[in-house]
Amino acid sequence: MELHMHSHRWENRSPDWTVAAVSGFAAGAVLMVLELLWSTIIMGASPWETSHMVAAITMGQDALQSTDFDLLIVSIALITHYVLGIAFAIVLSFLIASFHFDSSIGMVLLTGAVFGAVLYLFNFYGMVQFFSWFAEMRGWATVAAHVIFGMVVASMYWKLEQVRR
Incomplete structure (x- = not known):
């Protein structure tokens, strides 16, 4: 087994941008399904409430008038x-x-x-300064969903990047 000392240093190496975008799209779908399931099954809320909150980012607070x-x-x-x-997947x-x-x-x-x-x-303690309606979504379920999002992006990127080499 070869030991890689300092193998996680910065190197000017570009990612595969297409694979990054595909990974983000897929992980976004996973996150969306998790959010819909959580809000509907566990919280008993409208399945469309989260959609209204996300749409309000671009449409303004008027999108929050209904669920x-x-x-x-x-x-x-x-x-x-x-x-x-x-x-976020590209980042x-x-x-x-x-x-x-x-590696x-x-x-x-x-x-x-x-x-x-x-x-x-970043989203629920930083960006909530601009989009205050997301503060109510803070909690372990949202943390778990974001961790899963990151893991799905990373694993898909890793696998798809290997396939394209």
């Missing part, structure tokens, strides 16, 4: 959710590639989990 199904709001929420998922993939965190599945999963936890803190 009923609205095709425009759900469409805007999907677009917003996927764009953010892809953007994570950049970190994975630049620091060689793709093993364990390292890539750990990197994804840490990224997901940091993303949760």
